Structure formats: C-alpha cells, structure tokens
Amino acid sequence: MLSYKNNQLFVDSVPVSILANKTDTPFYLYSKNKLSEKYNEINNAFSKVNHIICYATKANENVYLLKILAKKGCGCDIVSIGELNLALKAGINPKKIVFAGVGKRDDEIKLAIKSGILMFNIESIPELYRIDKIAKALNKIARIAFRVNPDIDAKTHPHITTGLSHNKFGLCFDEAFDGYILAKSLKNIEIAGIHTHIGSQITDIDSFILASKKMSSYISKLKSAGIKLKYIDMGGGLGIKYKDEKVINPVDYADAILKYLPGNYTIILEPGRFLVAETGVLITKVIYVKKTAKKNFLVVDAGMNDLVRPAIYGAYHEIIPVKWKNGKKHNWDVVGPICESSDVFAKDRSMPLASEGDYLAILCAGAYGYSMSSNYNMRPRPAEIIVEDNKYKVIRDKEKL
Ligand SMILES: *Cc1c(COP(=O)(O)O)cnc(C)c1O
Secondary structure: OEEEEOOEEEEOOEEHHHHHHHOOOOEEEEEHHHHHHHHHHHHHHOOOOOEEEEEEHHHOOOHHHHHHHHHOOOEEEEOOHHHHHHHHHOOOOHHHEEEOOOOOOHHHHHHHHHHOOOEEEEOOHHHHHHHHHHHHHHOOOEEEEEEEOOOOOOOOOHHHEOOOOOOOOOEOHHHHHHHHHHHHHOOOEEEEEEEOOOEOOEOOHHHHHHHHHHHHHHHHHHHHOOOOOOEEEOOOOEOOOOOOOOOOOHHHHHHHHHHHOOOOOEEEEOOOHHHHHHHEEEEEEEEEEEEOOOOEEEEEOOOOOOOOHHHHHOOOOOEEEOEOOOOOEEEEEEEOOOOOOOOEEEEEEEEEOOOOOOEEEEOOOOOOOHHHOOOHHHOOOOEEEEEEOOEEEEEEOOOOO
16 A cells, blocks of 8 residues: 655555645545455355454444445454444344444444344343343344453553453353353344454464364354354454564465364454554654754654544554655654653654654554544544545544634
C-alpha cells in the first residue's frame, strides 16, 4: 500500500503530499485494496473448513470500512449496542454477528435477540439467567456460547492479555461446564457453541496451539455430557508487524488451530487488528522543530487523543516522512500538542532532517486508532479518508469546533 516515487510517499496510487496540502491535518488514510487483501488472506487460510470471519468491530468502527467487509461476506464480533447498530447499518448479516463483553445491558441483549444475531458469547452465569429472562419476555430463543478462559499466557502486553485466570473475561472450564448443564435446562436458551479469546497482538503460535488443544479436550468432555455444539469461536488476537516482530502467517495460524480442533464444526475467527492495522496511516504535520540542550523535538499536530496506543501501551509505530530527504539522519522525539508527558509518538527516532510544515506518516494506525480517539484537550477528532479505485474519498469529516 505504501511506496515512494521520486521521494514522494504514495498510498496506492495517491500521492500523500497533494492530499495533505488540501486537507486539514491530522487525518487517517486507509487503503481499500489493503483491507480486501487482508480479509482474503485470513478467509482463504480457513477455506478448507466451514468458517465465519467475525471482524472485531472495536478495532475500527468506520461504517464505510464495515460496508466493504460486509460485501465480502464478513461478520462482526460486537461488544455494545452501538456496534450492533453500526454492523446492521453496514449490512452485516445478523446471522454472522457474535456478541461478547462482560457487562451486556438489558437494552443491548433485547436488541440483539430481536435482530437475530448468531450467538451471545456469555461471560458469567448471571448473564445467562438475564438473557433467558429477556428472551422469554420476547417469546424468542437466544443462541449462546460460553466464553471460556483457558488460563493461557499469550505472552503479550499485560493490558491486552485476556485469557489468564485473574482476567475479568469468560469463565474457567469448570464454571462453564456447570453453565452448559444449566443452559440445557433453560427454555429460552439454545446452546450453539463455545468461545475463547486469549489476548491481542499475539506473535507466539504456541499460545494458539495450547488454546486449541485445551478447547478440543474440553469439547469432547462436553460431548460426553450430552452437550452438542455447532460453533467453535477461537477469538482474535493475531499479531501484526509494528517494528521487527516475527508474526504468525495466517496459513500457519489456520493449520495450527485446525490440527487440534475437532472436525465437523463451524469455526469462527474474530480478527480485529490483523484486518485493519496495516490498512491505515495517520498523516500529521510538523508544527515546530524544537531543539533543546538535551533533545530534538518534532512537535506535530496529531496527539494522543488521535492515536493513544503509544501513550497507553508504550506501543511502537513506525514514522516516515511524506517527502523523503536524502542526507544525514537525525534523532528525533516526535511529540504531540497535548498537555501530558505521555503524548509522545516516538523517542530518539532516527529520521531525515525535518522542518516546519513537513508531513509525517505514522504507520499501522488503522486498528485501535480512530476507534480509541477522544476529544481530550477539546480537540476535534480527525478526518478519515480512503484510497479506492485510484481516487481518494473522505469517509468521515473532521469534527468541527
Ligand atoms: C478485542 C477482541 C478481539 C480482537 O482482537 P484483535 O487482537 O484485534 O484481533 C476479538 N474478540 C474479542 C472478544 C475481543 O475482545
């Protein structure tokens, strides 16, 4: 998606500087081709089995991107009524929507049942009772899966690991077992599947293998107890390359998982980051070059309100100039205008000489970028633009003051 021609950065066929000259920075810039490519990669990797790709909506909630995915047959993993509404509006088939989250409210459950979603991924026994009660009042049957927490260390950042026994997510195998037995006796509940999601930005294939093995033996235990399932939902978490991570190829991922899971089930995957991270960049402008006794700062017009990952996870994002300048490289701290010391995109990063008015591209910003943005410091959220068919198109305007 990214290339330099005559030292100018292009996103597909669009020169970024021309677009940046016409647009108020910062803005997110996506590639439709890249999004399609990423979807095809994961979808093809699982082509040998019945499967549904349920995109984890929270990674990027732009309805235009969702419409592109919907047209390709993608489903959604949702965590709120807002995401449900969005997915339906984008044309996602409700039969391909799964609903996770530890705190589903009554109004959310009600709309999800009415919409006929594929299943609720239940995270507690009280939630099971609540869904049964609401389904009964609506005179409907709600399909469910239990989210199990397999107590696996996914070897990722502590804020994005979700499958350890001290995390708030899911139920341990024994609790879920009692849950399934209970669910069997509830009249407005239909047991449809099982779900797990062990964390995000996972680059260690052994974590997925271990999860598959544990799920597999648990599913046979359920079977012996007369609990039959149709769907095995293995969650998301596939990592991407931000810096120099050795990532898992989707084909290896599929092979590793499918090797251990039993056959004759529909496999559900919930990739978020994998689908959208690399499809987006954040374009920002250098406001000031500030040199102090200790540091050289590039003060840019994007801040942690636009892209919060570096501030909250210490995440690394590659930063490249929109116009490449040859010559000696310098060490820069790239910082935003927000009144927080954590508003830093890069520290001591070696980049060509930069000056006021230069544009920079912050890479791999398509996932957990705009969707985690805020108005902190009373800043309007940035525009979102997509490159599609050799043209660009604004898919969300910059917020107004
Ligand atoms: C966040 C989340 C995902 C997506 O995780 P990625 O690392 O972005 O793939 C999938 N499923 C559930 C339940 C989640 O909470």
